Amino acid sequence: MSCCVVTGAAGFIGSHLCEALLAKGHEVRGCDAFIPYYPRHLKEQNLMGLQGQSGFTFSELDLRQAELMPLLEGADAVFHLAAMAGLMKSWSDFTLYSSCNAEATQRLLAAARDTNCPHFLYVSTSSVYGREATGTEDSLLAPNSPYGITKLAGEQLCRAYEANFGLPLTILRYFSVYGPRQRPDMAYHIIIRALLQGQPFVQYGDGEQTRSNTYCTDSVQASILAFENRAVALGETFNVGGGEVVSLNTVRAMLEELLERRLQIEHRPPRPGDQKHTAAQTEKAQRLLGYAPRTTVCEGLKKQIEWQRAQG
Numbered sequence: 568m569s570c571c572v573v574t575g576a577a578g579f580i581g582s583h584l585c586e587a588l589l590a591k592g593h594e595v596r597g598c599d600a601f602i603p604y605y606p607r608h609l610k611e612q613n614l615m616g617l618q619g620q621s622g623f624t625f626s627e628l629d630l631r632q633a634e635l636m637p638l639l640e641g642a643d644a645v646f647h648l649a650a651m652a653g654l655m656k657s658w659s660d661f662t663l664y665s666s667c668n669a670e671a672t673q674r675l676l677a678a679a680r681d682t683n684c685p686h687f688l689y690v691s692t693s694s695v696y697g698r699e700a701t702g703t704e705d706s707l708l709a710p711n712s713p714y715g716i717t718k719l720a721g722e723q724l725c726r727a728y729e730a731n732f733g734l735p736l737t738i739l740r741y742f743s744v745y746g747p748r749q750r751p752d753m754a755y756h757i758i759i760r761a762l763l764q765g766q767p768f769v770q771y772g773d774g775e776q777t778r779s780n781t782y783c784t785d786s787v788q789a790s791i792l793a794f795e796n797r798a799v800a801l802g803e804t805f806n807v808g809g810g811e812v813v814s815l816n817t818v819r820a821m822l823e824e825l826l827e828r829r830l831q832i833e834h835r836p837p838r839p840g841d842q843k844h845t846a847a848q849t850e851k852a853q854r855l856l857g858y859a860p861r862t863t864v865c866e867g868l869k870k871q872i873e874w875q876r877a878q879g
């Protein structure tokens with residue numbers, strides 16, 4: 568049994584990761600600052616399955632100010648997911664993004680170095696590639712939004728701590744994650760909500776933008792594989808995506824069929840920073856980690872619908 572720190576534990580993906588690590592018998596120290604990008608009560612709900620489980624402890628703390636050594640002392644790994652996610656708000660509140668995504672990461676890296684953390688796993692994003700994210704891990708990094716730029720700053724801080732202090736680390740670049748607990752600002756969440764409530768959906772662009780959607784437990788699985796295969800994962804960067812590439816129009820049609828309703832669409836031009844095409848090349852994660860995404864888009868959407876229905 569290992570002791571794992573998970574930052575952003577009350578978030579969408581972080582809460583799934585904590586559950587999966589506990590299910591594998593690990594001890595988990597979760598932390599989160601409940602940044603009100605979306606309502607606190609939703610994050611508290613994310614934690615409900617974790618609170619009270621043996622092996623799980625939670626600290627409400629802000630990585631930008633808190634004393635971090637006690638959190639990391641004696642840990643076998645740190646999974647760093649805490650961040651300001653969501654691209655659009657990053658144009659209007661850059662300070663929040665730069666402080667949570669770069670400054671907080673730097674503070675955590677310094678604490679990981681000072682506690683001799685054996686494995687730091689940084690969760691990054693396909694947004695570091697920019698408007699198109701269709702190549703392998705060594706493709707040009709050209710982020711096209713303040714969000715992508717601050718997440719890339721986090722990656723580069725990781726590399727600086729690795730090069731100068733020998734901090735052992737792995738970078739995981741997630742591609743569009745979906746499933747139960749998906750953030751309420753994300754497209755599939757908004758479409759399902761609009762269909763359930765009979766509301767119009769505001770669509771940016773022509774709907775032909777494509778995504779390598781990754782079901783939440785598949786992205787979590789890749790992160791755990793990187794932790795379990797530390798010897799091969801150290802120093803590496805991995806794309807983490809689902810097995811299918813689908814357009815927004817295709818997903819909209821699937822959701823309409825699953826819910827047996829037609830979506831009313833209000834068309835708007837693409838927004839600044841929006842990615843056009845993502846298609847995760849995951850051959851490296853497959854080869855080195857044995858990563859294999861398991862959930863098809865149709866199955867994953869069904870599970871997300873069930874969850875959103877249960878939410879009311």
Ligand SMILES: NC(=O)c1ccc[n+]([C@@H]2O[C@H](COP(=O)([O-])OP(=O)(O)OC[C@H]3O[C@@H](n4cnc5c(N)ncnc54)[C@H](O)[C@@H]3O)[C@@H](O)[C@H]2O)c1
Nearest residue numbers: 575578579580600601602629630648649650692741743744
């Ligand atoms: N959801 C996706 O599709 C996606 C895709 C690529 C990468 N990612 C990355 O995955 C990670 C998790 O994303 P998510 O979708 O679960 O987002 P989320 O907003 O649900 O979770 C992030 C959590 O981090 C916490 N946090 C932010 N700043 C903090 C700070 N200074 N101190 C402590 N906690 C802080 C927030 O309160 C939040 O609960 C992020 O690093 C994000 O960049 C997500």
